[in-house]
Amino acid sequence: MALDKATVAHIATLARIRLSEAEQVKMADELSHILTWIEQLGEVDTSGVEPMTSVAAMRLPMREDRVTDGGRRDEVLANAPATAHGFFTVPKVVE
């Protein structure tokens, strides 16, 4: 599958990674190369084969639905690039 520049621009937007025009062109090339190589999987007959959803042969454990941890606001905020009044801060979203 050859990806064009517009498709790369679209997935870069979905992935929230800014790419310049030049980077989009280069990335379209690289991703097309990789996807073409990946498409050899088409040779494999997988009809009737269940997709693997868990590599470990075990059920996910259940636990009681109750709070086990918390009250760590300052620790949670300690690594943030910007905080105010006990909150994360971001550029204005609502005018």
Added chain:
Amino acid sequence: MTALTRLTMAAARDGLRRRNFTATELAAAHVAAVEAARPLNAFVTETPELAMAQAAESDRRLQRGEARPLEGLPLAIKDLFCTKDILTTASSHILDGFKPPYESTVTAQLWAAGAVMLGKTNMDEFAMGSSTTTSYYGPTENPWRRPGDNRPLVPGGSSGGSAAIVAACGALGATGTDTGGSIRQPASFTGIVGMKPTYGRCSRWGVVAFASSLDHPGPLTRTVRDAAMLLRGMAGHDPKDSTSAPVAVPDFEAALTGDIRGLKVGIPKEYRVDGMPGEIETLWQRGIEWLKTAGAHPVEISLPMTKYALPAYYIVAPAEASSNLARYDGVRFGLRVDGKSLEEMYELTRAAGFGAEVRRRVLIGTYVLSAGYYDAYYVKAQRVRTLIARDFAEAFKMVDCILTPTAPSSAFAIGEKSDDPIAMYLNDVFTVPADLAGIPAISVPAGLDESGLPLGLQIIGRAFDEETVFRVAGVLEEAASFTATPQFIAGASSSGGDIGSGHHEPH
């Protein structure tokens, strides 16, 4: 103090208990070795003060006769494991300044067992790579060079810093993680032992996530016995990781009986690739002979899905990575690049914070998970993954373990293979299948190639049967009697020459 850094982990344990030397002496020797090994650029962060403090506590315990299993043993920790209040970067710019408020389960267990931390090792950014050249902190050099050739070589990756420092005798052992081969391939490239246990054997809690269904923490050491010791310290059920297996951890060292008589060893005919050097094939045949001499029976087997493991991996791993790496948004931790809007801040932060390979994989992952392509790529790859696991399940009806080469080449030069992502991906062609199937596999140094560089052989086993893997690996190790040492040994006066082209600054 060079002699102390040349000890195996098991010998250091015994020496401490016999009071031949103190934990403080052992730690000081390793702190000096880590400093001497700086030209390799194996560490992102060194923690000498912490090492000396932990060693002092170990000495108090040893004096009271209360030694814990890994008491006083200096280790290096891959910078993917969160360490409380100590910079944890995954070798990415986007985690600038991140000091976790918590400790990963694996490292918490190691400290509770008495181990001493030397620092956090360099790696491919977010563990995406096979060369430790994609690190924001610059490449790590392999302590090995081709005799008569001055080009610096890669240590493999992604756990390249861990592998390089253990090979150069700067640490008795190290933690790594293996998602597609990131413990075993660097072990092969640096002439040491690397063990990827069964999925679920070691908790992933507090390990920076790359591909959650494939990430396996495990040990890198200079001997099989040391790998058994270290894995025992790292392993165990952890309720904080829902995929952690609630099974008891055996004494892996006890499995090293040396007796493999009657064991059936599978030799998969598909583990050959175009352009693989003949000497790897020769070494593999030698490995078969060694195990035969020890009383095992080689059995030719077929793993027909082998060639599809790598392309399936390059759908599953990027898909999971694109989801896991969504958390790096410039809001809660790490780098932020300001923008006029929230959207712009996200996009600029992630563009500046992720290196080229990480961007590539996040974009592939986003694409294969996007509407209209999910079934064609992601579900298809998960079906192929089922077939790969089935291949192994069929094989293990006939054999007790499988012997293969670890990697299709020895170490290559820094900068080589960096133009073509697929050439780089092919490094993992023999290691990826065991990750996709979640089964244990070890790389043992088995010989040198014609250019004088180490090559490993791999033993793959049944899920939760690390004991058989260790037992066979121990026999292989003894038969191979690999005693060659790298050109660069930390702190050895005769070594080094001009290894280490200089200090590597972040780019």
